[in-house]
Amino acid sequence: MPRRSFSCAVIIKLNPDLPIGIFDSGVGGLTVYRALHEQLPQERFVYLGDTARVPYGTKSLATVERYAVENARFLEAHGVKLLVVACNTASALALPAIRASVSVPVVGVIEPGARAAVAASVGKRIGVIATEATVRSGAYARAIRELAPTAEVLERACPLFVSLAEEGWAETDVARKVAAEYLTDLVGGRVDALVLGCTHYPILRRVIQETVGAQVRLIDSGEATAKSVEAALERENLRRRSFDTATGRLLIERVRERRLCDDLDHFYVTDAEERFARVAERFLGSAPTRLEAVEVWGHDELHPA
Amino acid sequence: MPRRSFSCAVIIKLNPDLPIGIFDSGVGGLTVYRALHEQLPQERFVYLGDTARVPYGTKSLATVERYAVENARFLEAHGVKLLVVACNTASALALPAIRASVSVPVVGVIEPGARAAVAASVGKRIGVIATEATVRSGAYARAIRELAPTAEVLERACPLFVSLAEEGWAETDVARKVAAEYLTDLVGGRVDALVLGCTHYPILRRVIQETVGAQVRLIDSGEATAKSVEAALERENLRRRSFDTATGRLLIERVRERRLCDDLDHFYVTDAEERFARVAERFLGSAPTRLEAVEVWGHDELHPA
Numbered sequence: 001m002p003r004r005s006f007s008c009a010v011i012i013k014l015n016p017d018l019p020i021g022i023f024d025s026g027v028g029g030l031t032v033y034r035a036l037h038e039q040l041p042q043e044r045f046v047y048l049g050d051t052a053r054v055p056y057g058t059k060s061l062a063t064v065e066r067y068a069v070e071n072a073r074f075l076e077a078h079g080v081k082l083l084v085v086a087c088n089t090a091s092a093l094a095l096p097a098i099r100a101s102v103s104v105p106v107v108g109v110i111e112p113g114a115r116a117a118v119a120a121s122v123g124k125r126i127g128v129i130a131t132e133a134t135v136r137s138g139a140y141a142r143a144i145r146e147l148a149p150t151a152e153v154l155e156r157a158c159p160l161f162v163s164l165a166e167e168g169w170a171e172t173d174v175a176r177k178v179a180a181e182y183l184t185d186l187v188g189g190r191v192d193a194l195v196l197g198c199t200h201y202p203i204l205r206r207v208i209q210e211t212v213g214a215q216v217r218l219i220d221s222g223e224a225t226a227k228s229v230e231a232a233l234e235r236e237n238l239r240r241r242s243f244d245t246a247t248g249r250l251l252i253e254r255v256r257e258r259r260l261c262d263d264l265d266h267f268y269v270t271d272a273e274e275r276f277a278r279v280a281e282r283f284l285g286s287a288p289t290r291l292e293a294v295e296v297w298g299h300d301e302l303h304p305a
Numbered sequence: 306m307p308r309r310s311f312s313c314a315v316i317i318k319l320n321p322d323l324p325i326g327i328f329d330s331g332v333g334g335l336t337v338y339r340a341l342h343e344q345l346p347q348e349r350f351v352y353l354g355d356t357a358r359v360p361y362g363t364k365s366l367a368t369v370e371r372y373a374v375e376n377a378r379f380l381e382a383h384g385v386k387l388l389v390v391a392c393n394t395a396s397a398l399a400l401p402a403i404r405a406s407v408s409v410p411v412v413g414v415i416e417p418g419a420r421a422a423v424a425a426s427v428g429k430r431i432g433v434i435a436t437e438a439t440v441r442s443g444a445y446a447r448a449i450r451e452l453a454p455t456a457e458v459l460e461r462a463c464p465l466f467v468s469l470a471e472e473g474w475a476e477t478d479v480a481r482k483v484a485a486e487y488l489t490d491l492v493g494g495r496v497d498a499l500v501l502g503c504t505h506y507p508i509l510r511r512v513i514q515e516t517v518g519a520q521v522r523l524i525d526s527g528e529a530t531a532k533s534v535e536a537a538l539e540r541e542n543l544r545r546r547s548f549d550t551a552t553g554r555l556l557i558e559r560v561r562e563r564r565l566c567d568d569l570d571h572f573y574v575t576d577a578e579e580r581f582a583r584v585a586e587r588f589l590g591s592a593p594t595r596l597e598a599v600e601v602w603g604h605d606e607l608h609p610a
Contacts, residue, residue, distance in 0.1 A: 052368050053358055060577040063357050121426075132580070162480075163468045172480045181479065272365040275437070293365075 057131025362436025
């Protein structure tokens with residue numbers, strides 16, 4: 001994350017007790033939410049899933065930028081101290097546009113994922129599976145080659161993985177057949193690390209691992225991003241310092257039991273909250289209780305570009 | 306189609322030489338366009354695919370209504386004599402809202418599909434496969450029971466079929482496995498007619514037929530809708546009467562060769578025209594040449610509800 005993206009004047013104003021904002025094109029970003037919660041159990045989160053316009057992975061640069069900026073402005077207006085772009089497609093295509101539109105620090109998932117892949121890959125032969133738009137953008141290949149200029153990067157779009165994850169078919173014969181089809185080029189030692197470059201893919205982790213073989217390290221960008229967010233909070237002196245005693249007790253207990261705080265965190269969707277709750281249960285183990293449908297468009301008038 | 310939906314005053318103003326408007330949430334409606342073109346080769350068409358907000362099948366009633374009305378107003382403003390709602394989800398959820406918003410005749414795909422299914426089913430045991438939103442709306446079951454009150458209707462959402470069709474995997478082992486999984490309840494004589502209640506499904510027709518068995522009649526709502534549109538044009542005296550000599554000669558030649566007129570018809574998308582062209586080629590055999598990206602939102606200001 002380039003330091004120039006947020007000035008000192010802004011940092012002074014940010015309150016460490018504010019929540020962290022996360023947005024995704026839909027429900028997939030909950031895998032990033034889960035990783036963030038595990039890495040930073042004392043933090044609170046506001047999650048926005050743009051379910052009215054999901055998916056982003058088949059859409060154009062201009063459209064993804066517009067949607068991403070609207071989401072970012074919605075979360076900024078809600079009062080967050082840092083913004084996590086959980087959606088790989090939005091991170092790959094729209095990070096500069098988002099950073100130009102809000103004044104809080106912004107962390108995307110591409111750079112942390114690329115860094116983790118480079119660290120994990122011994123032979124510097126790295127596979128990336130992602131949406132059509134992310135693959136077309138070449139963002140992962142660029143980020144990987146910035147860190148390891150001689151790395152060989154093989155990218156592959158796997159659009160059916162999203163429907164399989166949302167349908168709850170992650171560990172079926174269908175999923176195994178689809179994985180075998182998509183990952184043909186990536187088996188047999190062609191790569192030694194594989195980036196799961198779409199928030200839905202960690203749900204299919206087991207089938208993907210079986211298909212590419214145990215010797216390939218799978219990189220979950222969500223986990224890598226959670227570590228980057230922790231470093232950014234530390235650097236900017238934005239770690240949460242206080243909470244009331246009751247919440248504090250609850251949190252300590254939950255962290256001990258490794259449970260989620262989906263009743264303390266706030267979840268917003270732009271459409272169809274029932275469906276979100278149903279799929280969220282599949283992703284998190286329980287449905288968020290503080291879930292609300294909102295409109296994020298039209299915030300442009302408040303913040304002219 | 307209830308007659309009350311368009312008044313005499315409006316019919317007088319409509320010009321039979323205007324094109325027919327078709328809209329869909331994306332590329333799937335091209336199967337309806339193809340059926341319309343085959344049924345009505347002398348007509349010209351304007352197609353709108355709302356690719357910026359596709360899919361509709363996982364979204365809520367309010368959102369589908371809003372998107373559908375915006376699409377309908379865009380096509381009305383473009384000058385069409387009749388509007389075909391090719392999208393099953395929009396037809397199931399938003400037909401009343403669309404009819405209240407435009408003054409041209411509107412034909413959806415549900416009623417024609419239901420009528421064709423009732424005509425084809427001897428035992429009046431009818432299956433319907435569609436998107437989550439269409440199934441949840443119960444629109445097909447209602448339309449079928451209006452025509453045959455004692456009919457047994459079995460509905461099943463098949464969300465993965467859409468990705469399979471768009472991925473070009475219509476006749477693969479994966480498609481066969483997915484079909485076997487979704488259609489379990491519909492095989493073994495449970496139904497004798499099956500409505501393909503999503504515009505993408507005719508692309509998987511062969512695999513669906515294999516799965517349910519040759520004795521089940523598959524109903525393509527697109528084909529049934531084309532017949533309804535022909536009847537509506539006849540009734541409203543809106544059949545195209547004239548065209549210039551060069552176009553006339555071209556059309557006669559094409560009709561003889563059963564070829565599409567995708568260079569005479571106009572195609573609009575709200576996003577990602579390259580992807581649309583690529584998938585369209587898979588659906589039509591050739592990519593449309595007159596293809597343009599447009600914005601359909603914001604027409605509300607011109608036509609306050």
